[in-house]
Amino acid sequence: MVSRAGPTRWRHSLRWGNPHTEAPGPRVLIEIETDSPKTPPEILARWRAGAGYAICASPVPGAPPRRWSQGAKARVRQRNLRQRLERKLPLLADQLVAEELARRPDYYAARDPE
Incomplete structure (x- = not known):
């Protein structure tokens, strides 16, 4: 399988971190897509240590990989x-x-x- 080179998009979010308890508010407080794997300042500004929310980052799936002939x-x-x-x-x-x-x-x- 040959991969396509190109810019990777990233989805950053502030999500409720404990799956075994109910979130005090929405399960996802904020979600932003960027071109960088670095956490955006908007998410860092809303995060508080010990509040139960976790900073998450994951690559957004792009084009499917090309298959070999x-x-x-x-x-x-x-x-x-x-x-x-x-x-x-x-x-x-x-x-x-x-x-x-x-x-x-x-x-x-x-x-x-x-």
């Missing part, structure tokens, strides 16, 4: 097999690669099992 996945699987066998058993690598490709053709062709 079937051909690319097959090439990488076959290359990794060859490198692994050449590293461990260099004299028998060609024979073992051929046997493994014959034993599991769907996996090394990156076909989905159905």
Whole structure:
């Protein structure tokens, strides 16, 4: 899987921190989306130690990750097999690669099992 590089958005909030008790007010006091993982001053200004509310930050899901094509996945699987066998058993690598490709053709062709 290849990830897309890009700016990550962050969702900062001041939430009730104890899930086993009822919040004295709303469960979420404030929620802000920013481009920085650093807590915004608006949230820090409302937070009080010992009040039961926690400062939370989480990345906002962006675009879904790009999937590898079937051909690319097959090439990488076959290359990794060859490198692994050449590293461990260099004299028998060609024979073992051929046997493994014959034993599991769907996996090394990156076909989905159905």
